[in-house]
Amino acid sequence: MSLSTLLRSRRVEPPTASIARRHFLSGWDAADFDELKYSYGLEGVDQVGNYMWVDTFLYMLVGISAVLLGLRIANMWWKHSRHLSAMGNPKQKYWETNRTTWWPWLNRHVLVAPFWKKKHNAQFQISSAIDNGTLPGRWHTIMLVIYVGLNAAWCLALPYNTLDHKETIAALRGRSGTLAALNLIPTILFALRNNPLITLLQVSYDDFNLFHRWAARITIVEAIVHTAAWLHNTIQASGWEAVSAGLATEASYGWGMVSTVCFTLIGIQAWSPFRHAFYETFLNIHRLSVIAALLGLYKHLEMHSLPQVPWVQLVIIIWAGEWACRGLSILYYGFSLKKRSSITVEAMPGEAVRLTINMVREWTPRPGCHVHMWMPALSLWSSHPFSVAWAATLSPDSKEMTLPILEGDVLAAHGRPQKSRQVSLVCRARTGLTRKMYERACKSPNEQFTTWGFIEGPYGGHHSLDSYGTAVLFAGGVGITHQVMYLKHLVNGFNNGTTATQRIVLIWVVPSSDCLEWVRPWMDEVLRMKGRKQCLRIKLFISRPKGRVESSSETVKMYAGRPDFPSLIEEEARHRVGAMAVTACASGGMADNIRAAVRPWLTEGCVDFIEEAFTY
Structure with missing residues (x-):
């Protein structure tokens, strides 16, 4: 059984006959409907090729993940062996030199290298007023070129030996629509803070966020191509009147157009200058647009019982499940029957604030981790990521607050996990929430105030x-x-x-x-x-x-x-x-x-x- 078969539970032809009846009732004759056959249903769509490329794509994702997991396990084993042999040793001469030549070369020239010269995380700007984000690294660029190139090649691998070019356009409609629905899976998965691949592969959320943006761009382009192919065949057959009739009489196509419009809005709004200039506003509009796009796509597929319905269901389950996990985590650490977590904000020199979050339950901190902080009093819907500067931990046998002494599963000297109920953060006052916190603290007695709030996490620290x-x-x-x-x-x-x-x-x-x-x-x-x-x-x-x-x-x-x-x-x-x-x-x-x-x-x-x- 192929991987694509596992992701689809049914394959029912769209109700072409019902569409025909509606057209006949509207005064359309059989000749008109014959002209529109490549605009409705699966006529001309290369389903065999669609599933072949879907299987290829899924097998490639599984294969790449397996290779990365193998490399990660090998790297963990190497570092663990080095740790055991070198801990407490003041010399460690053996470990000063590389044991291979190919891995250091690959690390220097590919894995750690920027795309060109040295610019990578510095903002890439066309002008001082337009911020275009950052440039991907060399390794990221290689993977993105392959990813984008394969999607383009699959969309162009169409049956060109047909007598009617409309059949080729219909095949493009099916191919681009299938790939757009499929690419939604990594698009949503890579956007999740609790993406299981982050922990499994030890790849940072920042890297996955980069691939989320590119997978989303590919999905949006393919959705636009899918809609444009339908419009082309419909207009060529019977003009704009047929487009209006299709959108008005067949709800599936109306919902499909809603989804395409929402995806296009997402693509425009997520452009780096807009995203960074109004990030909090962008985030809220982005989430609402994604919900509308997914709803439109689901209705578009479900009304015609198309085989891609389980894919969208999987996307919705993944996204909703992750939000549910985040919500439960917030409730567990932020609320109890007697109290809720609080945040004390202190104004600091250099236009900065220091935040101390007191949680209602203990959690295990680790060096290098970060949390997402929510402060509804100043920013109702948005959370912000901050590195954990300090996490006071309670010794198992005393009330003395101290830091953990081991990473990973943090253990105390007694061999039991150390916990913390207090987390401290420091952030500079930029715009939005951080500026509001600083200005309110400056105006408060003793330049500090306390409000209710909570955190998600910890994330990172791998x-x-x-x-x-x-x-x-x-x-x-x-x-x-x-x-x-x-x-x-x-x-x-x-x-x-x-x-x-x-x-x-x-x-x-x-x-x-x-x-x-x-x-x-x-x-x-x-x-x-x-x-x-x-x-x-x-x-x-x-x-x-x-x-x-x-x-x-x-x-x-x-x-x-x-x-x-x-x-x-x-x-x-x-x-x-x-x-x-x-x-x-x-x-x-x-x-x-x-x-x-x-x-x-x-x-x-x-x-x-x-x-x-x-x-x-």
Whole structure:
């Protein structure tokens, strides 16, 4: 049984006879209906070819997923072996060099490489007023070209040896419609925050979001082609009068037109300049448009009992199921019979706010994770992603709040999971919700206020640094929130001998020294940790200093101006212990500069680059 057969439960021909009767009742004769035969039903549609390409597409998706899963398992096994052999070892010479030549080359020139030169996550702008989003990386581009190219090739693989060109157009109508319905499955799946492939393949949501946008674009184009092919044959046969009659007398075609119009609106509205200029408004309109498009598509297919109905049902089940899971998670951690979770917002220097979320139940935090925060009082329908800067955890045998000491399934020293009821976030005041929070906090007593709200998550945090002897953590501005929990975790691992970590370097770039207040209480705790001076060095770069910049100690140094990334990377690479991980959470331009500085070292030693980005 083919994969496409598993996704379809029935195959019933559309009610062509009923359409004919309606036309006859409207004064149409048999000759008119014969002219319209390629506009209605499956006349001329190449169903055998449609199912063949559907099977090919599905087998390719399964095959690619299997290959990626195999690579992920191999990578996990390699890092686990390195972790076991290197933890607590101060030398780790064996792990400093690459064990193969092909993988570092592939990593440097394909997997980590930008599309061209060094621009990747920096905004790609035609002009200062038009923001066109970001450019995909080289590996992403290869996959997207194959994906788009295959869809185009399948739409063009039509029976051209027919006597009537209308039959070829009918085949195009069937092919494009079939592929549009099929591409909806990855389009919706890749958009989900709880997409199971994220955890299974350890691929970031940011990457899946990129493929979601491109799968959606392909779906929209194919839906437009599907409608245009129907319009072409109908107009060629009997003119615009036949189009009006078809839309007025056959509800299936009316619903199909509604779906196409909604998909087209989605494509226009999701264009990067519109999306980024009014993101919260875009998101709400986007969701409503998707609901209308899916409803129109389902009615279009269901009224004619077409075999693609189960595909749309699957899409609706996946989307509704994911929203149900998110809703249950919000209710569980945010509400109880006696109380609900609250958020305290504090205004901070540098136009930033620090948020402390007190939940009603405990959850397990992990370094590098992020959450989606909801604050109905200021933004009723929208949530915003923020890295978890700090998650105070309760020791199993005391009320002392501390951070976890192990990643993954976070365990306390007693071997039992550590939990947290309090999560802290830091965000800059930009536009929309973040600006509203900052302005309200500034006007409140003591520059802080408390309101009710809740979080979704945690998401992300899949990258473990436990097997690396050297960890270089770059942060730009509020990107420090992604790195603080890693610092505490790695210093703990160094003290306990549970990680391979021997050398930790934090490089933080901020506009002014006032921004250090964002994470001062947490950084003070890290600096007071046992063994911190033996493994941790911090370099602070003040890009726009207001006065003289002075270093506080030998292990915490401050510099005026912007960092020289190639020099910093070279210094750490030449003095590394074991394998080295370079992580970056910063603006697009800064992250691109770090990537460009790291790439030459990927083939010189065992060096990995990990980037945390939110390119929504």
